[in-house]
Amino acid sequence: xxxxxxxxxxxxxxxxxxxxxxxxxxxxxxxxxxxxxxxxxxxxxxxxxxxxxxxxxxxxxxxxxxxxxxxxxxxxxxxxxxxxxxxxxxxxxxxxxxxxxxxxxxxxxxxxxxxxxxxxxxxxxxxxxxxxxxxxxxxxxxxxxxxxxxxxxxxxxxxxxxxxxxxxxxxxxxxxxxxxxxxxxxxxxxxxxxxxxxxxxxxxxxxxxxxx
Numbered sequence: 128x129x130x131x132x133x134x135x136x137x138x139x140x141x142x143x144x145x146x147x148x149x150x151x152x153x154x155x156x157x158x159x160x161x162x163x164x165x166x167x168x169x170x171x172x173x174x175x176x177x178x179x180x181x182x183x184x185x186x187x188x189x190x191x192x193x194x195x196x197x198x199x200x201x202x203x204x205x206x207x208x209x210x211x212x213x214x215x216x217x218x219x220x221x222x223x224x225x226x227x228x229x230x231x232x233x234x235x236x237x238x239x240x241x242x243x244x245x246x247x248x249x250x251x252x253x254x255x256x257x258x259x260x261x262x263x264x265x266x267x268x269x270x271x272x273x274x275x276x277x278x279x280x281x282x283x284x285x286x287x288x289x290x291x292x293x294x295x296x297x298x299x300x301x302x303x304x305x306x307x308x309x310x311x312x313x314x315x316x317x318x319x320x321x322x323x324x325x326x327x328x329x330x331x332x333x334x335x336x337x338x339x
Contacts (some may be wrong), residue, residue: 148186149175155196167276190249193221193227197246197258200238202266204244205262207232218274219321226317227268229263229293230310232301239301264290275324285320292316 137179153174157166168189172179186192211228233239246255260268268286275282279282 135247143185146175146177146181149194149247150182150185150197151196154192155200155237155241158193158245159194159240163189163245168192183275191243197241197250197255200241201258201262203228203235204232204238204242205266207339208263208266209314212270218270222267222270222274222317222321223314225266226293226313227310229267230296230306230313233297234300234306237296243298244323267293271320274321289320291314 133295143312150171154166154171157170157174157261158246161170166189168179168182170191182192185241186195207223209230211259217223237337242255242259246258257265264286268282271289272282275285293313296313300309
């Protein structure tokens with residue numbers, strides 16, 4: 128008697144999702160290697176052994192596929208930050224842990240190019256900024272709001288400026304800068320923000336009048 132397979136056959140839904148992920152994986156590799164402009168949908172189909180019809184079943188076009196690749200990368204970065212800075216962590220420690228997690232997450236080969244170079248070029252800054260605000264930038268903004276008094280500093284503006292600094296650090300590291308120095312500089316910057324906020328929150332001592 129023929130032995131039954133230990134694993135049950137995959138459902139249509141599982142096969143569909145596997146094809147979708149394979150297309151995204153192949154597209155990611157090609158976008159990193161060649162760039163968005165030099166990657167075609169036939170290239171992606173050839174890398175996965177699928178037809179263009181299968182690709183267009185899952186994605187509207189190459190731009191839509193690229194958008195989904197970027198969203199998956201951004202989600203992975205945010206997940207790493209949230210793992211490193213769980214909700215029970217004190218706000219100051221969470222910001223520092225999140226900063227370190229962001230730089231580690233962005234060191235994954237190809238990720239900085241996808242999110243910070245190819246993304247804005249292919250989708251435009253408005254759309255890539257919107258993706259970032261839903262993920263890593265949101266984590267940073269929430270962390271600052273928890274650690275600082277919004278009456279002392281505009282949180283949204285500060286989050287936007289710090290997010291740009293983090294992106295610049297990731298680009299510098301990707302270009303060959305010393306990761307340890309970039310990390311130290313960003314942690315120093317976060318430390319200065321926290322120290323300034325703490326100083327502003329500290330009540331000033333009341334001067335007592337002395338008798339003449």
